[in-house]
Amino acid sequence: MRVNENILISSLTTMRLGGPARYVLEIERPEEIPDAYDFAATYNMPTFVLGYGANTIGHDEGFSGAIIINRMHGISETPTPDGINLTIMGGEYWDNVVEYACKKGLTGIEALSKIPGLTGAAPVQNIGAYGQEIADTLESIEVYDTASHTFKTLSHDDLGFSYRKSILNTTEKNRYFVISITLHLTPGQMEPPFYRSIEKYASDHNIKDFSPQGIRAIVSAIRADKLPDPLEKASSGSFFKNIYLTEPEAEIAEAKGYPVYHGKDGYKINSGWFIEKAGFSDKLLHGFRVNPKAALVLINESAKSYQDLAAAREEIVNKVYDIYGYWLEQEPVEIINPPVKIPGVN
Secondary structure, three states: OEEEEEEEHHHOOOOOOOOEEEEEEEEOOHHHHHHHHHHHHHOOOOEEEEOOOOOEEEOOOOEEEEEEEEOOOOEEEEEEOOEEEEEEEOOOEHHHHHHHHHHOOEEOOHHHOOOOOEHHHOOOOOOEEOOEEHHHOEEEEEEEEOOOOEEEEEEHHHHOOEOOEOHHHOOOOOOEEEEEEEEEEEEOOOOOOOOHHHHHHHHHOOOOOOOHHHHHHHHHHHHHHHOOOOOOOOEEEEOEOOEEEOHHHHHHHHHOOOOOEEEOOEEEEOHHHHHHHOOOOOOEEOOEEEOOOOOOEEEEOOOOOHHHHHHHHHHHHHHHHHHHOOOOOEOOEEEOOOOOOOOOOO
16 A cells, blocks of 8 residues: 555546645555555544546545545456456556457447546446446446445445446445446447437448447547547536436426437436536636537636636526526535534534
8 A cells, every 4th residue: 555645636636626635545455445444544534535536526625534546457357158247446447448348349338438537436426428327237346345344245236326326426425445346248239229429420420330349439539529638628527417307307398499318217408508508608617618519518727726616616507597497416526524523512
């Protein structure tokens, strides 16, 4: 385990905001995980598990505890009757995993190409894009349980997946440290109908190859055009979640002329559509540029403070609600110091 002191959170997250973390602990082997939590407990410090930092926002005051980062690497294969189980260590960069699977002609995660982040974070918020999500292929995860101080295996059904959610970021938030994940992938390709963006790109470019490599190429091109590389332009990817609707709500929205997408995971509207129609596209708000090609992305051009982000977020959320009646929900999580306990008060 590598122990680092007073590291700026802005240097660990792609939005590039945040003051110093008291400690940053880098885990290279599973047996170091209990040591990291024991280290934090010794000094009565809170912990925060951080991956690549692409879906995380830091605060100006920093973090008074220990940020723990998974640096464990490796991919192993286990043949199954109809495909392959891939077990991937949580410190692997996610897009490298997608590339690995696509080169082997395995379908199931090709539409998740170019999502920045580490593999260990994938099941936490059930990452998804263009009609696929990690819950579609995930068999199990290996974790360290900080409540029982034991190593465990959690199955797909244990994780309570839903849109951008699992028990890992809701009911059991901060309890488990993800060591590795196991995916079940099969030879073949995605079946139509494809996500609207994929259909349009394939039609516009006369593409007929929908193999895993072909879909990966399409998705990579779409994302490169619409979504800035967070290493080149500071951002957190999709800052706002899409809006999911019940069937009656979808009917009402369609009657109003809103673009409702009908997919296997239900009815939804791209939040970026509301942001764009509300007049925010390419607008600079408190140092943040609303991405003109994908309005649910905020690019940090000059902001140095979390307060700037809060002001930009409030302006967008309030105006969209005032015009359309939908509350936008932030997707990135935030590193926040726990409240100070005052004896006799709390």
